[in-house]
């Protein structure tokens with residue numbers, strides 16, 4: 001595997017965290033299973049057939065919970081939050097979710113920006129053919145990034161995908177933002193105000 005390491009952590013490799021013994025695969029101590037893209041396509045189709053309106057919320061929520069739990073289990077008390085965030089994004093990349101990089105990080109604002117290509121959700125969306133119009137489709141990923149940051153801040157933040165390869169853009173682009181709106185901010189359109197997972 002060719003490694004592109006996170007800044008400040010040359011040598012971080014998921015291969016070092018992988019163990020397979022007696023039919024049990026673990027990554028950093030947590031049990032894992034290998035799920036093929038084809039299986040994920042079926043999951044998407046089945047969910048679409050039974051509850052199409054839940055897709056973006058269900059995958060966002062799933063990603064959010066996983067992201068929060070991952071950060072909680074891996075983040076050491078005295079570790080630099082940005083380093084922890086970048087390490088998990090690097091783990092995401094090495095796990096095959098897509099080629100992703102952190103392009104901006106400020107815990108104070110708070111805001112983080114991520115940019116990527118070849119995200120698995122774009123490939124799954126193309127294969128599953130459940131969307132009839134161009135749109136951002138990487139809900140599991142944006143949920144996960146919100147979960148990472150929420151855990152670091154100990155309060156909920158949201159992640160929006162502002163560009164997506166599925167709708168023909170060059171890269172998938174994500175922004176992690178605070179849920180709070182300032183007094184002067186232009187309110188979001190009715191029905192979209194602040195609800196986690198909506199876009």
Ligand SMILES: [Zn+2]
Pocket residue numbers: 119122136137138161163164165166172173
């Ligand atoms: Zn995308």
